[in-house]
Amino acid sequence: MPLSDFILALKDNPYFGAGFGLVGVGTALALARKGAQLGLVAFRRHYMITLEVPARDRSYAWLLSWLTRHSTRTQHLSVETSYLQHESGRISTKFEFVPSPGNHFIWYQGKWIRVERSREMQMIDLQTGTPWESVTFTALGTDRKVFFNILEEARELALQQEEGKTVMYTAMGSEWRPFGYPRRRRPLNSVVLGQGLADRIVRDVREFIDNPKWYTDRDPVKYQGLGRLTFSGLLNALDGVASTEARIVFMTTNHVDRLDPALIRPGRVDMKEYVGYCSHWQLTQMFQRFYPGQAPSLAEAFAGRVLQGTTQISPAQVQGYFMLYKNDPAGAIHNAESLRT
Template sequence: FRNQYDSDVTVWSPQGRLHQVEYAMEAVKLGTATPTSELSASQRKIIPIDDHLGISIAGITADARVLSRYLRSECLNYKHSYDSTYPVSRLITNLGNKMQTTTQRYDRRPYGVTPSATFYNCKANSIGSRSQSARTYLERNLGTFLDSSNDDIICHGILAILGSLPTDEHQSKENAAQFNITVAIVGKNQPFKILSEEENEKYLRMAKEKGAPVDPPRNDDDDDRPSPPDQPEAGPRDPELHGKMTLPDLVSSLSSNPYFGAGFGLFGVGAAAAILRKGLQGGLVLFRRHCMITLEVPCRDKSYQWLLKWITVRGARKTQHLSVETNFVQNDNGTIKTSYDFIPSIGKHLFHYKGNWIQVERTREQQTLDLHMGVPWETVTLTAFGNNKAIYFDILEEARQLALEATEGKTVLYTAMGAEWRPFGHPRRRRPTGSVVLDRGTSKRIIADCQDFIKSSMWYTQRGIPYRRGYLLYGPPGCGKSSFITALAGELEYSVCLLNLSERGLTDDRLNHLLNVAPEQSIILLEDIDAAFVSREATPQQKSAFDGLNRITFSGLLNCLDGVGSTEARIVFMTTNYIDRLDPALVRPGRIDLKEYIGYCTQYQLEEMFKNFFANGDTTKAEEFAKRVNSFGRDASPAQIQGFFMKHKLSSPQTVIDSCEDIWENVFSSNKKNN
């Protein structure tokens, strides 16, 4: 054990202990080690410092010499500065600070004397190996020291040392040189002095004449130890007479020994406590396994946010340990309102639900991060008595319904983040399909086709046809393709998944994965599909705007839409401004089942949009407005018409009709600026 800690660098054990400190503590128990090439008699156990101070050592002699030189230097400097001796208490305090500092340094080994730098002010003490027996002797004879002479006190010290030696070693040595005893004296009027070998020999003889160290007589009131039993007279079975102890005699001897009984009792108490602790741990494990039911919900699960919201609103409402989530909600008039949601903080919480007490434990792992969100990994664990799983189904269903209530009447937009879909912003208020005016019959045709597809899942299954539908809306920009898809999602009560094929990190495998894990009842929207790829039949001059930047391949997109690994129960909408740039393989039936042209405003669209914005305007005014716009012979997109109406939202219908030329004002200004 001791030889393993000879490094000069601080080393910590797996249990959190400082090895160098343990090394130094073990060195204290060694006494003064002597090399094999050096006589033990030449090793001094007492080192003089000055006339009023000296130190006795145990442990590593080299460390003691370094510290003794430090003490001499301090005493000389103090003597030179103040012409007096260094106060002992102050000197020992400085020594302790010097020793303790090494235990806090990375590049230093602690001194092997007292690495804790603890010091005591005592009347008698003993240090080194087997020092406990010597301290016991000094403690028991401390009362006689006040009436003893200096010679008697020295003899007591020698007897304390002899009592710590083995009996054979004690009897085999005769003189002080063999015992290697060093004696030093110091006092009020006595300078520090180390006695000679002749004086040591004299005191050793005096100590031996006093006999082996024995305990002085004690009063019964002063001794709280159990008194040994009376010794019976030797009988015929006495092992002292027969020279051999039988097993019954050994058991009887041990049972009559009060020290053995006390030690065995402590061992029994410790063993019983250990067994009881293990039993309680095992019982708790069995109880949790058979009498409790636990549900763990990680932060990546879809129901995690639902559950936190439900716990806040209907679960642990009275908890006093909370975390805050700040949200910004935009009202219909455009104003933004700040809301604060208090959710249970990290830790354990308790709430009552349908006659059951449920413990909620929210944990956070600081060392593990959600790579997509960049936040620490969190887990919510629900624990309840019994084995009925239905209580957790009820909780999750209520949490889902609560989440649906928050998005009721709204359209949720999702965007791809990593390998999953995340809500994009706050849910949007559903847009009526009538607010997006397409040519006569176009919107009804698309809505009817989608509704028929949603109802025909069994028809597709019975005929072995993949249950998926693809739509392509093409036409000039600003004609309402994306707006209609958003309104259609609100009509169908679907969400919209926005997928950008030009994203730098998008690959074929990730695209296929995203299409397969898209939220249920959602429309997957691929906007400006012509900008992502170049048709294989196009001329080299027609290049994609993002050619070479994306990592997805055209064949990978085709396989995701209509391949072996493509998903079913899916509605995909694509938009493009230039249908002639699309590869025929992309728009063939099976991948694109319905193509609709969304073009510039027709007579019907102009009339319907005028009625939507100017409710007080009659049909005559609407027809007059449409004829007025068509009289200019220029194409007008719905976006231009809507912008024109918003500019004149406070004007009268007739003023709007008279100002129709302003519809193309921004277009002409832009053309003049470009020219």
């Protein structure tokens, strides 16, 4: 049989025609699927931008708080419960909703952004005991500015929550992490020190902060023999090679004569101030602060009566004494002699 007749016979065979059609359709679909996958990969590589932030990064908590503000329509949420203890001792509960693990979409600066929060249940952070997490942002285009704007906005939002407050840090492995919630910062004038002492400390701190290059150019003098000290790790942490820059350390002691001279030598400790018993000026300032609106002459009378018999009165004693006469400044003056007993 000629080849042309054989091909015509196969063509007219209904079984062969149906099988060949199915193979052709399947092949075409497979090629189309593979082509779509390759096209999607190429599109994401050249026309989309992605940012991944792991849970260990400092900005991770900022971004979760930022997402809470910008994904108000998200229906899949996770809750973070925390307890906040106020200065009065009262404890309140705080609930914060954040997007749950999965995919979320937000509209930001004129474009849609896909946010994927993933959680690896088989990987655990050994320091916190929590599953390993990450959040990934995906947006159309190749401009990274949108991610810089998101990070900057999240950072500003976090700083606003800490502005004017004191943040406590605790050592967590090889890094420092915030401990608890920011506390309300006490005003400087609430601590009554000797006349001019607080101003000198603040002036020295501000001078240090405003002149970092001056201190960098005049590197601290190197002393030999530090490695032989039993507390060399502390000394190296203060001003060694691995010490942190732009850091201010305050040290207090009741027995300065018992400290090793290497710890408080010039160059390591730039300023020393003695905080002793209350002076006449301190007593007047404490009286005026505890009893605002009273005449300055009453404060002078109180200080004079206290210092008539002794000069060894500590600020803690005076504060405890004022607590006995919260609303009775005249009684505090009249019984001032009891402070000396």
